[in-house]
Amino acid sequence: DQQVKQNSPSLSVQEGRISILNCDYTNSMFDYFLWYKKYPAEGPTFLISISSIKDKNEDGRFTVFLNKSAKHLSLHIVPSQPGDSAVYFCAASPSSNTGKLIFGQGTTLQVKP
Amino acid sequence: DTGVSQNPRHKITKRGQNVTFRCDPISEHNRLYWYRQTLGQGPEFLTYFQNEAQLEKSRLLSDRFSAERPKGSFSTLEIQRTEQGDSAMYLCASSWQGNSPLHFGNGTRLTVT
Numbered sequence: 283d284q285q286v287k288q289n290s291p292s293l294s295v296q297e298g299r300i301s302i303l304n305c306d307y308t309n310s311m312f313d314y315f316l317w318y319k320k321y322p323a324e325g326p327t328f329l330i331s332i333s334s335i336k337d338k339n340e341d342g343r344f345t346v347f348l349n350k351s352a353k354h355l356s357l358h359i360v361p362s363q364p365g366d367s368a369v370y371f372c373a374a375s376p377s378s379n380t381g382k383l384i385f386g387q388g389t390t391l392q393v394k395p
Numbered sequence: 396d397t398g399v400s401q402n403p404r405h406k407i408t409k410r411g412q413n414v415t416f417r418c419d420p421i422s423e424h425n426r427l428y429w430y431r432q433t434l435g436q437g438p439e440f441l442t443y444f445q446n447e448a449q450l451e452k453s454r455l456l457s458d459r460f461s462a463e464r465p466k467g468s469f470s471t472l473e474i475q476r477t478e479q480g481d482s483a484m485y486l487c488a489s490s491w492q493g494n495s496p497l498h499f500g501n502g503t504r505l506t507v508t
Contacts, residue, residue: 382428
C-alpha cells in the first residue's frame with residue numbers, strides 16, 4: 283500500500299523554465315510534508331517543507347503547494363537550472379512528533395542547458 | 396556541522412554472514428533514524444532512537460536486524476545471517492526533534508552475494 287505516490291518517474295525541462303513535480307498521498311492524517319533532493323552516490327538532502335496548516339511555502343526558487351482536499355502537493359522550481367538535475371522525493375509524516383517519514387518513489391528531473 | 400557520517404560506504408558479503416554498519420549523527424541531534432532504500436524506490440523507515448531509547452521499529456525490521464545507540468551518540472545496525480533480499484542502500488539520518496527536517500548520511504550500500 284503506497285501511501286505517498288509520485289506518478290511521474292521522470293521529467294525533462296529546459297533551463298530557465300519552470301519544473302513542476304507532483305505528489306499524491308492517501309492518508310488524511312499526514313500533517314507535515316517535505317521534499318528532498320538526491321544526487322547519485324549521496325544521501326537525500328532536505329529542500330523545503332510545509333505544514334498542513336499552510337497551503338504554500340516558498341524558499342528562493344522553490345515553492346511547495348499543498349492541496350489538502352485533493353491530497354496533493356507539488357514542488358515548483360523557477361527558474362530551473364542544470365544543477366537542479368537530481369531525483370526528487372516527496373515525503374509525509376504520519377505523526378506530528380516522530381519525524382518518521384513515508385517517502386514517494388521519486389521523480390528524476392533533468393534540466394537541459 | 397560535519398554532517399551525518401556512515402561507515403562503511405560499501406559492503407559486499409556472502410549470504411549467511413553477519414554485517415554491522417555504523418552511523419555518527421550530527422552531534423547536537425538527539426534523534427537518529429535508519430532507513431533502507433532499494434532501486435527505484437524511496438527510502439523506507441526501519442527504526443528510530445531518541446537519545447539511547449529505541450522508540451519505534453518498522454515491521455520491515457525482521458528479527459535478523461538489530462539496532463543500538465548505546466550512549467545516545469553513534470548507532471550501529473547489525474544484520475545477521477544476511478540474505479540476498481537484504482541488498483540495499485542503508486541510510487542513517489538525524490534530527491533535533493519532532494518535525495525538524497532529517498539530515499541524511501550518504502548511506503552504506505550492501506551487496507549480498
